[in-house]
Amino acid sequence: PVVPGEQVCIALLKDVTYLCPYMGAISGQLVITNYKLYFFRPSTAEKEISFVVEVPLCTISRIEKVGGATTASRGTDGRNPYGLEVGCKDMRVLRFVMRQENRQRRMVYEKLQDLCFPASNKTPFFSYIYKEEYAEDANGWMVYSAKSEYHRQGLPVEGWRFTKANSKYELCDTYPQILVVPSPASDDDLKQVAQFRSRNRIPVLSWIHPESQATITRCAQPLVGIGNKRSRDDERYIHLILESNPHAHKLLIFDARPQANAVANVARGGGYEKSEAYTTSELLFCDVHNIHVMRESLRKLQDTCITQNEDKHWLSNLEQTQWLHHIKVILAAATRIADRVESGKSSVLVHCSDGWDRTAQLTSLSMIMLDSYYRTIEGFIVLIEKEWLSFGHKFQQRVGHGDKNHSDSERSPVFLQFVDSVWQMTQQFPTAFEFNDHLLILILDHLYSCLFGTFLYNCDRERRKEEVKKRTKSLWSLVYSRQDDFHNALYVSAYHNHVLLPVPAVRHLEFWSSYYARWNPKMKSQEPVQERHKELLKIRDHLRKKVEDLERQLAAKQLSS
Structure with missing residues (x-):
């Protein structure tokens, strides 16, 4: 099955064996198109389902030749046969054995190197070639409008205003064009504040409470540095955020980092808000580790999921990855934010170092807890578009779209952790979300596939420059055209105005096997209750x-008689 715009690049290669880690060696045929790698075992009988392995090429992170041409380098036990190993971003490692004659391996290797890494090879992503036609009412690019979303939240209100100071991305090149800032702050004030914030990412509004006017704002770290610099403009601006909330006496600043990391950043010119300068605020550290720690944790998780004897030490291996511990810390911080905004009527400012990784995790998760709109299919899409895409989470670098440097230190599963955290919440509140985990898995699959333009590039400005909306399709078009597949059958609207505060303890968290271990038939979860x-x-x-x-027929009969 091909998608519109897809073409076969290497036709049927016979005599290829796929070394399945769960079912052993499977002989079949390999096809490579300009979008995917497709291996299948032709069915012998009509009723037999043929075995299929399908991977979008941009999901592939590395391709390695394994097994030498000589039998000596292959090892006497035949464990390292001649072929290719393909590492994927979706937890899979695929191993194909090929015949040595007619240079089959070399041809496949070179073709994959050409097609899998468009960013490195300066060729267009497949999303620019993809030609699927979606119905006009399912146009995913129309789902999110910043103005409409802020209006839904009740803006403009006293104390906050829209600004066009970034309409040409001149204030901050990784922020969206429309920003909401404290009313008393002029556009010139914003420029002064930008000079004191990392990457010019000034504090701007993410969410406002409909009743108490308590707010969630986001930014990057202040540039305090070793010289202990101060900025009167920044201090006044932070105070204006507090003043816009009539119920609060202190602005709570949630620094997502561990305190030691924040202190270490001072030496690099960054830092945190010190109490002597920011007298009307209180600083709280959230202990969420940096992108490098998270990348290493995911690598261990991947190793754990594909280990052969996974059963014997499964729980201890899972514990050693620290993955669920990191999810717990992220959820705990978001829960604290939501609780302080809802119960304490406090206004909150969230930042990490640059304000595009951990900050996005904490603002978006706390907004899901506070606002039931984000727990609907439409609202969840709006949240991703707003807090992640428009505010410049660096998808291109964190995921490494089409980049062959698979060990790049900029890669990190920041967005994956957010989606996992959302899944944990759906497990604790199974009737509060309109969507099911099929939607979450679809989003992650197409985060890597590059079939859609939605997650390409690092920020709004880059997407506009590359004409993503004009030249590619949106993932949300697919979601809207198949909405029934993603509907949670247990969803009840009684949760509409409820605030959800999940229990952020490891004993209440689960390993998301239907995503991480879905390739392993032994770990297939039972049919979910919601499907039944x-x-x-x-x-x-x-x-x-x-x-x-029948009632109509009966009524008609009675009338006629």
């Missing part, structure tokens, strides 16, 4: 319709 529930709802609707038809 969905079927029962269909039967109920069908029977209801039948009853209505």
Whole structure:
């Protein structure tokens, strides 16, 4: 099956063996198109389902030749046969064995190197070639409008205003064009504040409480440095954020980093808000580790998921990855923020170092807890567009779209951790979310696939320059065209105005096996309750319709008699 715009680049290669880590060696045929690698075992009988392995090329992070041409280098036990190893961003490591004659391996290796890394090879991403036509009412590029989302939150209100100071990205090149800032601050004030914040990422509004006017704002670290610099403009600006909330006496600043890291950043020219300068604020550190720690944790998790004897030491191996511990710390910080905004009516400012990784995790998760709109399919899409895409989470660098340097230190599973945290919340509140985990998995699959333009590049400005909206399709078009697949059958609207505060303790968190271990047939989870529930709802609707038809027929008979 090919998608519109897809073309075969290497046709059927026979005599290829896929070394499945779970089912052993499987002989079949390999096809490479300009979008995916496709291996299949042709079915012998009509009823037999053929075995298929399918990977979008941009999901591939590394391709290595394994096994030498000589039998000596192959090892006597045949464990290192001649072929290719393909490492993927979705936790898979694929091993293909090929025949040595007619240079089959070399041809496949070179073709994959050409096609898998468009950014390194300066060729267009497949999303620019993809030609699927979606219905006009399912145009994903129309889902998010910054103005509409701020209006939904009740803006403009006293104390806050829209500014066009960044309409040409001259104030901050990684921020969106429309920003909401404290009303008393002029556009010139914003420029002064920008000079004292890392990457010019000034404090701007993310969310405002509809009743208490408590706010969640986000920014980057202040440039305090070893010289203990201060900025009167920045201090006044922070005070204006506090003053816009009539209920609060202190602005709570949540620094996502561990305190030691924040202190270490002072030596690099960064730092944190010291109490002697910011007298009306209180600083709290959240202990979320940096991108390098998280990358290493994911690597260990991947090793754990593909280890052969996974059963014997499964729990201790999982514990050693520290993955669930990191998820717990992120959820705990977001829960504290949501609680202080809701119960304490406090205004909160969130930042990490540059304000585009951990900051996005904490603002978006706390907004999901506080605002039930973000727990709907549409609202969740708006949240990702707003807090992640428009505010410049560096998807290109963190995911490494089309980049062959698979060990790049800029890569990190920041967005994956956010999605995992959302999944943890759906497990603790199974009836509060309109969407199911099929939507979360689809988003992660297309985060890597580059089939859509949604997650390409690092910020709004770059996407505009590359004409992403004009020249590519949006992932949300696919979501809207298949909305029923992503609907949580257990969803009840009674949670509409509820604030959700999940329990951020490891004993209440689960390993998301239907995502991380979905390639392992031994770890297949049972059919989820909601799937059965969905079927029962269909039967109920069908029977209801039948009853209505019979009642109509009965009424018609009684009239005629």
